[in-house]
Amino acid sequence: MVDNRPRSFSVPVVNSELDEDESYVDYFYDNPGDVPGTLDIDPEAPPPIIVLIDYNEAHATRQELETPEEITPYLDSTSVSWVDVKGLGSEEILQRLGDVFSLHPLVLEDVVNVPQRPKVEEHDDQLLIIARMVTLRDDGKSFESEQVSFILGKHYLLSVQEEPRYDCFGPIRDRIRTSKGAIRKNGPDYLAYALIDSIIDGFFPVLEVYGEQLEELEDEVVESPTRQTLQKIHDLKRELLTLRRAIWPQRDAINSLIRDGSHLISDEVRIYLRDCYDHTVQVLDMVETYRELASSLMDVYLSSVGNKMNEVMKFLTVMSSIFIPLTFVAGVYGMNFNPEKSPFNMPELNWYWGYPVCLAVMFGIATALIGFFRQKGWFENFSSLQGSPAVSAKRIVFPLGRR
Numbered sequence: 001m002v003d004n005r006p007r008s009f010s011v012p013v014v015n016s017e018l019d020e021d022e023s024y025v026d027y028f029y030d031n032p033g034d035v036p037g038t039l040d041i042d043p044e045a046p047p048p049i050i051v052l053i054d055y056n057e058a059h060a061t062r063q064e065l066e067t068p069e070e071i072t073p074y075l076d077s078t079s080v081s082w083v084d085v086k087g088l089g090s091e092e093i094l095q096r097l098g099d100v101f102s103l104h105p106l107v108l109e110d111v112v113n114v115p116q117r118p119k120v121e122e123h124d125d126q127l128l129i130i131a132r133m134v135t136l137r138d139d140g141k142s143f144e145s146e147q148v149s150f151i152l153g154k155h156y157l158l159s160v161q162e163e164p165r166y167d168c169f170g171p172i173r174d175r176i177r178t179s180k181g182a183i184r185k186n187g188p189d190y191l192a193y194a195l196i197d198s199i200i201d202g203f204f205p206v207l208e209v210y211g212e213q214l215e216e217l218e219d220e221v222v223e224s225p226t227r228q229t230l231q232k233i234h235d236l237k238r239e240l241l242t243l244r245r246a247i248w249p250q251r252d253a254i255n256s257l258i259r260d261g262s263h264l265i266s267d268e269v270r271i272y273l274r275d276c277y278d279h280t281v282q283v284l285d286m287v288e289t290y291r292e293l294a295s296s297l298m299d300v301y302l303s304s305v306g307n308k309m310n311e312v313m314k315f316l317t318v319m320s321s322i323f324i325p326l327t328f329v330a331g332v333y334g335m336n337f338n339p340e341k342s343p344f345n346m347p348e349l350n351w352y353w354g355y356p357v358c359l360a361v362m363f364g365i366a367t368a369l370i371g372f373f374r375q376k377g378w379f380e381n382f383s384s385l386q387g388s389p390a391v392s393a394k395r396i397v398f399p400l401g402r403r
Contacts, residue, residue: 037105039112045089048097049164053082053176057184060176068097074156075101080188081156082176086164088112101126101151101158111149111160118249120256127152127264129192129253132246133199134206135166143206145246148199150192152264157188159195168202169195189265190272196254197276203247203283207290210240214293221301225308230301237294244287251280318378322369326362333358 050065056079065071074081085097091112098108107128110116121128129150134143144166151158161167172194175183183194213236220229254277258270265273337345348354373379 037109039091039094039109041088041091041094041112043089045162046087046164047089048085048087048093050093050097051084051086053084053173054079055082055176055184056080057179060179060184062173062177068093068100071100075153077155079155080184080191082188082191083156083158084169085158085160086167088114088160088162097158101153103151107151111151114147114162116147116149118246118253120253120260122262125154125264127262129196129257131196131199131250131253133161133168133202134243134246135168135202136205136209137166141209143209145242148195150195152188152192154264155188157191157195168198172198186269187266189269192265193269193272193276197272197279200250200276200279200283203243206243207283207286210236210290214290214297217297218300221297221304225301225304230298233294233297233301237291237298240287240291240294244284244291247280247284247287251277251284254280314378318373321373322366325365325369329358329362329365 050068050071051062052065052071052074053060053062054074054077055061071081071083074083088094094108094112097103098105103111103126104123107121107123107126110121110128110130115132116130118130118132119128120130127150129152131148131150132145133148134145136143144163146162146166148162148167149160151160159169172183172191175181175194183190217229217232217236221233254273257265258273258277261270333346333349335346339345339347339349348357351357
């Protein structure tokens with residue numbers, strides 16, 4: 001059985017031994033020969049926690065339910081019933097939940113067998129909405145990615161999450177509790193919009209972390225690029241691709257809600273969904289921008305490493321050019337010719353000041369070459385060898401705001 005559990009991603013990822021599959025969210029697929037509607041339960045998934053929030057304009061109540069059957073009296077009530085299920089670790093409870101809500105086996109399969117591609121499907125008197133949610137963890141440097149499924153009915157909304165630890169629905173719960181805004185004056189379709197909008201807004205804090213990481217990588221690439229820097233850029237590009245795969249189909253799903261419509265979604269809520277669609281497009285634009293910046297950082301890294309190597313080779317060339325004539329002089333006077341046999345056999349070996357004169361000549365040659373190279377400007381670009389940046393680059397400005 002292929003492991004299709006939700007992956008967690010860290011920013012930045014520096015481990016060079018990171019498994020190739022850890023930075024991608026693979027969609028679930030059935031094994032050949034599986035019966036349609038088969039539920040694939042992860043043995044390590046947490047058991048479901050069922051929370052019911054029932055509200056209308058006058059009052060709101062919250063309670064944690066022991067069994068799915070306790071939901072039945074609320075399904076046909078005039079108030080709005082939000083059933084929030086966290087965890088997919090019990091096939092029995094999930095099957096009973098499907099019976100209570102009269103879910104089609106294929107709908108229950110899409111809800112339980114994660115991850116699915118974000119989409120919208122209409123079934124009789126229910127609307128299935130599958131979205132991808134990313135939320136920052138407590139450390140503020142990593143994020144959790146999970147599937148959230150919504151079943152929208154006439155008087156209720158069922159939401160199913162993979163993990164009970166993280167979600168971005170806290171502000172929505174507070175608005176229901178304090179009757180802030182228009183959420184308690186509207187139906188479950190407005191609640192579905194508010195939750196989807198909260199999911200889209202949850203991408204912005206994650207992208208802000210990536211913006212800061214890209215800015216740090218820019219300084220590192222320009223000043224002191226290493227193989228570890230290359231690994232960071234590579235991992236960052238892969239994780240940005242994961243975000244793109246999460247938000248791209250989500251944009252299409254929201255667009256289908258606006259374009260195709262449903263009798264379960266009012267015209268007023270469709271107007272709100274347009275604003276949600278705009279936020280989705282903005283998130284997608286930021287993801288694409290960051291991916292391009294990450295690719296440009298790879299080019300800057302290669303250019304910086306190449307320039308640094310050129311500076312090293314240039315420095316070695318200059319040093320070699322200075323010492324080649326000195327080596328020649330030292331090699332000439334290292335030859336063993338006897339001046340007593342012939343007046344042409346290196347008579348300067350018998351000079352009284354021969355050794356100081358030879359050193360003075362060698363020093364003069366070195367000084368003349370250094371002066372010549374300095375006049376040509378060959379010593380002006382050795383700053384990278386002294387700890388300064390080898391490449392100058394403009395500061396990248398990252399658009400982190402929503403508007």
